[in-house]
Amino acid sequence: MSQFVAATTQEAIALEDAHGAHNYHPLPVVIARGSGVHVWDPEGKRYYDFLSAYSAVNQGHCHPRIIEALTQQASQLCLSSRAFYNDRLGAYER
Numbered sequence: 874m875s876q877f878v879a880a881t882t883q884e885a886i887a888l889e890d891a892h893g894a895h896n897y898h899p900l901p902v903v904i905a906r907g908s909g910v911h912v913w914d915p916e917g918k919r920y921y922d923f924l925s926a927y928s929a930v931n932q933g934h935c936h937p938r939i940i941e942a943l944t945q946q947a948s949q950l951c952l953s954s955r956a957f958y959n960d961r962l963g964a965y966e967r
Contacts, residue, residue, distance in 0.1 A: 879903070881915050907934030 879885035885903040902920065904912045910933055912922045925931040932939065953959040 879915065885915065909933040909935075 879888055882901075882903040886901060903914050904920075904922075905915045906913050907922060907930075910921055912920050912934065914920070922930075922934065950959070
């Protein structure tokens with residue numbers, strides 16, 4: 874297990890409480906992975922994701938077409954600073 878991944882729900886909550894900003898008051902559920910409409914906690918308990926990250930992932934978690942597009946883009950360029958132009962933004966802005 875990576876040093877940056879909490880092994881249990883209790884560990885994840887304790888780490889966030891100790892080191893994170895306290896600008897949210899989350900439910901005592903830790904999400905470790907997701908697929909489609911479901912998410913799982915570190916112990917393997919499955920939940921329905923009815924919040925969908927406030928509509929940011931209403932297509933579901935780990936949608937294969939989105940994963941493919943993300944992988945393709947990340948193999949070319951992950952992020953460009955707005956201090957530069959890039960070859961995509963203008964076309965999207967139009």
